Amino acid sequence: MLYSRGVKFLDYPNIVRLNPAIPWKTRGNGAVALRLLVESEDSINDIWELARSMLDEYSGVFRDSKKQPGLILHIGDIPWFFKFIAEKALYDLVPLELVDRLLVKSNSTRVYSPSGRRGLIGAVAAVGCTMETSDHTYELLAYRKQEYWGSRRCVSEESVIAVDREYGDYLILNYDYEYGRVLITPRGPDPVLLGLRGEDPIVLLEAYKKLEICEPVEYTCLFRTNQHTDAHLHSVDSICSIRPYMCVKVNGIVSSRPVRIPGGHVVFKICSGGCCIDVAAYEPTKSFRDIVEKLRDGDLVEVMGCTRPPSSRHGLTINLEKIVVREVARVVEYVNPKCPRCGGTMESVGRGKGFRCRRCGYRDQYASKTPVYVERDLKPGIYEPPRIAFKHLMKPISRFGREKRVFSGVLVDGFIQRVG
Structure with a gap:
């Protein structure tokens, strides 16, 4: 639809995951941004009307009084406050009133919120979170035909395992070997058949072709995203500065x-x-x-x-x-003393009365428990939960040292494909 309107993609479609602690979030608390080069004002108007109609259609199918989807279209350079909101929305609570006040100042931004304005926070954050110089990953989403929505997804578990083993560290959290669960297929009634996550768009396109899918796919789309980057974790110097709904990393003493x-x-x-x-x-x-x-x-x-x-x-x-x-820490346990006569373990006679040997009867009224350092069954290091427990933004240890700090802007061919 967009290509027919003279549009050029400047980036892959972006999925931006926001603070997962927000109480009124959607399930994945995600927002999508499209960064486009458009030929004319007429094309901009067409895109805006198309986006509004698609939002209305989708919201009608998946109506939920608790959800407040929002849509914005911004023309030109991204204002500073979009980037400010984007950074804050990753780890903290952003008041809707603040976003509303800032949007009023932008004459280049169109706003649409058919059922409440809370979704505009995520929309602004998605535009502002460009990931041009921050870590990012990729996800290839395959979408179902509408008649399959709500039914059991049909993807071969064996093929998921084979693909995951073949491409190794180029893929991210697609199968949990400890608990034997496929992680690429969501469980809700949404239109997504599967999401294959990884480090490289070319590898994802290759790996997807090797999956055995036993239901028709409508189209596929490759996204650039902040998933599995720990972008939501905000370093704080003191526990005293932590507030409810913040996502943090902080040092402390147990x-x-x-x-x-x-x-x-x-x-x-x-x-x-x-x-x-x-x-x-x-x-x-x-x-x-x-x-x-x-x-x-x-x-x-x-x-x-x-x-x-x-x-x-x-x-x-x-x-x-x-x-x-x-x-x-060094852990000390206090144990009963050994008998100096026979080497047996002594027992307490009573508070302040010393100890007596169980074996030979030797008594010592001045004896006391002996301190013993316990060898710890825990070593310094970083520890994480099993794959099955990972949420969208959580970065696995296997990604440490693989962070990306620049996006070239070069897009691979076929990142959006209509299949059926």
Whole structure:
């Protein structure tokens, strides 16, 4: 549709994932931006009307009173406040009133919000988040024919495994080998059949051709995105500066031994700068909780995740995504002393009455428990949950050191293809 209107893509379509802690977010809290070179004012008007009609159509099919989709069209250079909103919307709460005030100042921006204006926050953020000099990845989405929406997706699990093994580190989180689950197929009734994620657009196009898909595909589109980059994690110097709904990474000292509570969640506390905060590894993180349970008082850690506000049952809490164990504290246990006569283990006679040997009967009223340093079953390092627990923005350890810092602007042929 766009090509027939004399349009040239300046970038792949962008998927921009925003703060996943926002309570009224959509499921993936994502927004899409198209960056286009357009021939004429008439083409701009045509594109605007096309976008509005498609938004109305899609919103009608997937109507939800809690969702407030928003659409903007901006002409020319991107204003500074679009970039400001984009940065803040990744990790913090952005008031709609602020976005409304700033949009009024832009004469080059058209706005459409058919059912509430909250979606305009994401629309502005998507335009402002250009990812020209920040880390990014790619995702190839295949879309279903409408008559298949809501039905079980038909993609061969064996072919997903084969593709994932063939292309290795060029792909990102497409299969969970620990739990045997395909991760490229969503579970909702939306039009997406699958999303193949990776580092290189050419590799994604090649890998997609090797998937065995047993239902018709309407079209495919290759996106550039901030998914799996940790773009939402904002470094803070002190726990004292953390607010509800922020996504942060912060250093602290473990001040309470982790406890597994009803529901299978593991909770502990860290402190720094005179402030403390709860940290929780939830049941869906599976084996990650076993690592968290090995923490002890005095361990120096960096925790990464988004915060939930306090309630009557818990304080301000970081939902743990990854953890860096920087230093492990020396743990001391006090054990009963050995008998100097026979080497047996002595037992307490009573408070302040000393110890007696169980084996030979030797007594020492001045003996006391002996301190023993316990070897820790936790080493310094970075730890993450299994693949099944990863959300859109979370960066796997396998991507550390592979970050991209520039986008060339060169697009591969066939990044949008109508199939059926």
